[in-house]
Amino acid sequence: MTVPCNSTICGQQRRQCSMTRKACAYQVLYLSSNTSSTGILVEDMLHLITDDNPLKDVDAQITLGCGIIQTGTFLEGAAPNGLFGLGMDAISVPSVLASRGLAANSFSMCFGPDGLGRIVFGDKGSSDQGETPFNIDKLHPTYNISVTQITVEKNVTDLNFTAIFDSGTSFTYLNDPVYTFISEKFNSAAKDKRHPPDSNLPFEYCYESANQSVIPFPHVNLTMEGGTQFYVTEPIIITSVQGGGYVYCLGVVKSGDINIIGQNFMTGYRIVFDREKMVLGWRASDCYDAKTSNTLPVSPLSSPAGPPDASMNPEATSGIGNGSPFPSSTPPPPSAGNHSPRLNSFVYTLVLALFSLSTHYLIILSSIGDRALFDSGTSFTYLVDPPYRSLSESFHSQAQDKRRTPDPRIPFEYCYDMSPDANTSLIPSMSLSMKGGGQFAVYDPIIVISVQKIL
Template sequence: MVGGGGGVVVVRAVLLLLAAVAAAEALSLDVHHRYSAAVRRWAAAAAPPHGTAEYYAALAGHDGLRRRSLGVGGGGGGAEFAFADGNDTYRLNDFGFLHYAVVALGTPNVTFLVALDTGSDLFWVPCDCLKCAPLQSPNYGSLKFDVYSPAQSTTSRKVPCSSNLCDLQNACRSKSNSCPYSIQYLSDNTSSSGVLVEDVLYLTSDSAQSKIVTAPIMFGCGQVQTGSFLGSAAPNGLLGLGMDSKSVPSLLASKGLAANSFSMCFGDDGHGRINFGDTGSSDQKETPLNVYKQNPYYNITITGITVGSKSISTEFSAIVDSGTSFTALSDPMYTQITSSFDAQIRSSRNMLDSSMPFEFCYSVSANGIVHPNVSLTAKGGSIFPVNDPIITITDNAFNPVGYCLAIMKSEGVNLIGENFMSGLKVVFDRERMVLGWKNFNCYNFDESSRLPVNPSPSAVPPKPGLGPSSYTPEAAKGALPNGTQVNVMPSASSPLQPQSVFAAIVLLFLIVL
């Protein structure tokens, strides 16, 4: 509900109508690497200079935690949506290895900067806190966070223990009680617990005439957090993108808002997007998703590797993980691909820096950086191109001093990380159970139509420019209070200012980590 008094009924009817009309549109948002040029200007906290050994060591350090965590256990069409508070996600250096997006919940709305994780399912935010991360901290730079309270939202409802989405019914005194939740994550003694609630999540349709849509969504009222959630990762909530029925993509699909599919685009410069309801296109390559009940990740089978002139026949399964910076392989695959790469390099091998996490690094020769191409062959024969298998090491003046094959050695788990997805749009099609991909320019998404929702400029980074040459985000100005109401949609004559407000391109990628 937006507004008050006699206008409430009218606005409610309008919102219901918009929700019905938008049932076939998709959600999208920008994705940024935590050390990208744009994000480095957003966050006041210092980050290692891009391209330096410290930069890559920091990324790899987070990946190590990720591998240990994931190693345990095991034609387009339709509607697309994005979050109403903006279609951007942010890869923030001080908050671990995760991507973040701004979401608006409740009536009046409250904004949150939530981590996005394909490796977990439940969406939760800090709520009526008994033990949560601080709302502001020197570690956050200029960011200031908010908390959710069911009592402060007129559209909030409890999820009873009788709900089929309640996993802890045995902990309930009666079926009418609020359903509790408790999730123990697989690293750093990290957990979140509280009760399940339902409220409206504000989305916008990604269409020629964008519309604000309110989607009833279930999420966790996170009263107690432990471990990394108290500061270094997801201090303001987490949104899971996994396959379980409780994940945001699953909930949106079950309500008929979008197809049970989403895509993520990984730009060469760290910029990206995510679209909920995106089922891909006829020109994409595909491979089946492996379904393991005890290991429900986005897992595919690789049947071959090509490194320059060398073809390697092999077969192994790998998790496609947007939450990992660098690809990690276990033996024998790691040795096969790295030794083949090394045999075709003419430059001299050079460790470059003891903090570097990569074994195969080289000095820059007189001919510059020349290396063999790398590609993967997926089950079914489709080629998964690795557009940029190396990282270039620079000094503090950004002069290249060397380069490394950006693959890390793993134990027992294989991860196709973000660096192997650079330059690709990757489709996680959970209806057809396939992974799709194609080379794509993430800036091709249309951002011409935006609808403003009142954000809290003190709580989120400002929006980036619209292309690689225009990364000049403005600093957040003013201080709209948190919890302000959703604005009435502007008229056609009302100019939108995407640089000064967090507009909406419903990023239906609700891929709750």
């Protein structure tokens, strides 16, 4: 439902009215060069679950921006599913939940080393977390903090700088002299051969690792205002390069203006954005221990009003992922996924990285187990014998394309050559008869990928 022009929300911050659409309009300018979003405001219902015992459903009406005109990195594939408003603006999701007494005016985000993460509204962290105060600009409030010291291995400097902790930015952007100190000291301590400069990569310092199981990268540590240490657990990004193979890079980009601490520096922590105490908190976490969080008591205090959160940088994450081990061609085994009880708190689960393959694949893999789970957290389908063998051999006997020679780099057993103008209607159909007699038609049992990408 669109937000009408005469609504209270539209009157805040002098938002204009779109007369052609008869709805409240918005425009947000982002830190990325020439990146903006213009459109109208709409309202929708956000479905959440508390971590009370017993669990309770919570439906919260929130306001979203429905983009009509996008510019900059949005046109290059960034944030294809949109951006979640988490800033200090009164219209952001945390502010709305707090103003309605549904959660404390605080939230946490966790970026796990396995590529998964979570967000918990109302999370005020724990007593043993590190903390540093926000530097609040009343006109343009952001999650800005101060760093008083930098350590790279044994190299220490008392360079002072401020930076925005921005979960919407994939990498970390730093100005000189901070950028030069961290990158040059990291380079001098790196034990692997430096990769030649590559215009296709946004990073200046990349390396070819001799050990493709564990990367011995230099340690980076930030001392925050107040003296608390913030150890960067994942300062590197692993990415593929032209010609095949992978390199790891210091995940820091030289900035021309503002300093931004991005997702890669937050990996391995539960980051708490406490807007009541106006502090940033952090505690080491694998993102599955959220039960230690303190989400109560609920405070009905409203969030201070402010302009749209300009700190959100909608740059899409490039490369394979943020973990230290080099990627494998084999997909992960079935995970707990959406049936895991660890996700049954006041949590909106964020998937930060997905395993994907882009020939002509039957997406059935052999596994171990005796029952089938519908799991949205698993990319492919895993079946035991005899169902796996029966289904795959039946599919193969009806396939009309030439089967490819088995390839150890491909996790699927049955693959077929497919011409660009192939008729997909010739792909064997598949259906499952469920308990009770209902039919479940499998509309997409295959994966299509360009062969050149794996050769």
